[in-house]
């Protein structure tokens with residue numbers, strides 16, 4: 001698995017007439033973990049969306065670079081990433097097993113894990129044939145995070161990862177992320193320290209106003 005780094009050159013984002021952030025130049029190194037912090041409405045989700053390629057910056061350039069310095073073509077970037085966020089919906093009509101089969105038809109599952117083991121790993125044992133529309137908000141969040149954790153890809157974006165999780169879910173999140181954080185580039189958007197205690201670097205979006 002190649003582990004890319006993400007280079008941002010002078011990126012700025014404007015919505016309507018308001019600059020959300022300006023002139024952000026930063027390199028997210030492969031295998032390191034980062035938190036993006038800042039007040040409510042400061043632009044954390046906007047930045048993480050831009051880094052993933054979900055939306056474009058108003059100005060500036062984002063590149064995914066391989067170890068040899070070559071850039072990964074923008075059409076191929078999606079193969080490198082998983083992204084769990086409140087604004088990305090699950091397909092509600094699927095059962096849990098269908099959702100797992102669907103997701104893992106696009107992304108490889110991490111080595112040595114069988115698809116059948118995943119519900120238990122996500123604390124969703126017993127819900128295999130339940131439709132996602134009947135999941136609680138915490139179950140949906142564990143599924144979103146689980147799809148990210150157990151996909152064998154080098155870049156992981158997490159926006160507000162512990163929203164809707166109870167204490168058991170938060171402990172599960174903390175344990176699972178500690179197992180993988182040295183193998184991936186992880187970028188977490190959060191205002192809650194316990195969600196990003198494991199990171200190597202903190203980037204405050206307020207510093208780019």
Ligand SMILES: Nc1ncnc2c1ncn2[C@@H]1O[C@H](COP(=O)(O)OP(=O)(O)OP(=O)(O)O)[C@@H](O)[C@H]1O
Pocket residue numbers: 015016020038039040041042043044045046047191
């Ligand atoms: N599509 C959009 N059109 C116009 N303005 C937008 C759009 N998306 C976000 N904004 C604005 O950009 C600013 C940053 O929003 P963003 O969601 O990135 O903040 P955030 O730091 O993630 O906030 P929170 O901590 O509340 O989740 C806000 O003022 C928001 O209203």
